[in-house]
Amino acid sequence: MLRVERAGVALDGAKVVVEVGFALEEGDWLGLIGPNGAGKTTLLRAVAGLVPYTGSIRIEGDEVSALGRRAAARRVAVVPQIPVIPPDANVLEYVVLGRTPHLGYAGSPGPRDVVAARSALARLDGAHLADRRLGSLSGGERQRAVLARAVAQDAMLLLLDEPTSALDVGAQQQVLELVASLRADGGLTVLSAMHDLTHAGQYADRLLLLDGGREQASGRPHEVLTEQLIARHFGASVRVVRDEEAGIAVVPLRPQIESGQPVP
């Protein structure tokens, strides 16, 4: 359903994404990993049609840049890394904003849109949040509202830009589980940039490692999450642990000082 071929993005003359290619079938979850500044966010923005790109990005056969803004928004929903939260809006009003691409230019949301918003909230176990002010929510609750807005958008492709970066470990897990369940029962296709490599390995079924805007590796999590690749591209020393239950865990190690002694 999503086909990216030799996609490139230049921002202010600098090549931020270079010749990246991958394809997603319905229901796939591809995790984009890579150090800060690797081009993950920019690639997501290109897929959403928010920045001009070279090469080709097709959703269901249609070039994203050729779709109008509204048509693109009906196919692709974006959860940004740091969503702008209007603190005084209530959650239901906010989730209804997800219906925007289904309304006319000057149209107003009707009862059907409210139903769609409420059911999106319910799917994210957030029905009880409907009347709360956004400003009064915890980080995890807020992220659920943002996800609900994306779900209400009724798009087939969900782009997540580090959806858990501001959350504690429990809320991170909750949010990722919710995305996994949306994918399982809604046939939603997910493309997400992820910071936490362990989570990336646990939730995505394939990973693509970006560095310097280029694809450095891609494949099943155990093929991409190797100690060598992580050392080379993140400059981190880690141990990759394979566990029956946990799957792959990426455990950071304290760097050794030159004598080989552990840092006290």
Next chain:
Amino acid sequence: MAGVTGLRARLSARPERALRGVTLRWAVAAGLFVVVSALLGLALGPVDLGVGAVAREVVSHVPLLGVESSFSDTEDAILWELRAPRVALGLLVGAMLASAGAGYQGVFRNPLADPYLLGAAAGAGLGATIVIAYDVGGDGGLELRPAAAFVGAMAGVGIAYLLGRSVGGRQTATLILAGVTVASFLTAVQTFVQQRSAETVQEVYSWILGQLETSGWTDVLIVLPYAIVSAVALLLHRRLLDVLAVGDDEAASLGIPVARVRLLVVAAATLGTAAAVAFSGLIAFVGIIVPHAVRLLAGTSYRVVLPLSLAFGGGFLVLVDLVSRTVVAPAQLPIGVVTAFLGAPFFALVLRTTRTVGP
């Protein structure tokens, strides 16, 4: 878990209705406010016509009701030739300034935005002053005033926006500082033009300070089309302003052509501002006071703020005008002085509650 979710979903499945914009209660309140302020504005003044008598006179013009007016010809003339145009102009100007303020606040995502503080009003003042001082098109530039004011106002707001963006990105205060800078400069140029033309200096001076003095219905009829276009365009965008509240990027990802919406809303708000300034001079803070009062009382969605700002803005300015012509009677205060007197403290209050807004 699934069972709990299902139960919750069922519990919240009360009959759905569309998300309300303005509730009936607020619509009635806004209507009453407009009617009462208009009646007071018509009845009170150097000659007290009496609210009841004015109401009877107005109703007597409705056919088939059989209500007789008690007015003499003089009172009739005072009502229809002097006060009614003034009240009508007040309603239009107040509605335009308040809704323009709300529009600017939404489009710039800045609670402090106001036609006066963005350089729009000053630009409009300059445009109109040039037309008056050089008597462009004859007739004291009466017909051309709104158009010239619009050009000046667009330039003012445009420069303020570009200046603010080049200096400080998204900081709330930056745009306002840029606007105040542009406004001071344009006001200086405006004063220069005004002083150079000795014959019109008195006329320009009394107009620019803000007044609703009319030369009868002509002014009202010239302003009316601008007011209608501005109000309709702003109202059409009220929901999109709610979408813009989540930022340009997210609004774009929700399918909104952000740049076009911004341009249209700014143009509509500026058109309203320009028409208001062209006939009533610089009236500050209406665009801050009214939308914020509406937000505090009735709700923060622009689907509520814009229509209610139109209504309450109109009524508010009629009441302010009433104060400005009675408080030092028989002399009159410029109406802009009264709005500034009320608005400056209000602005300080808004500033205090929004100081955390920023990047």
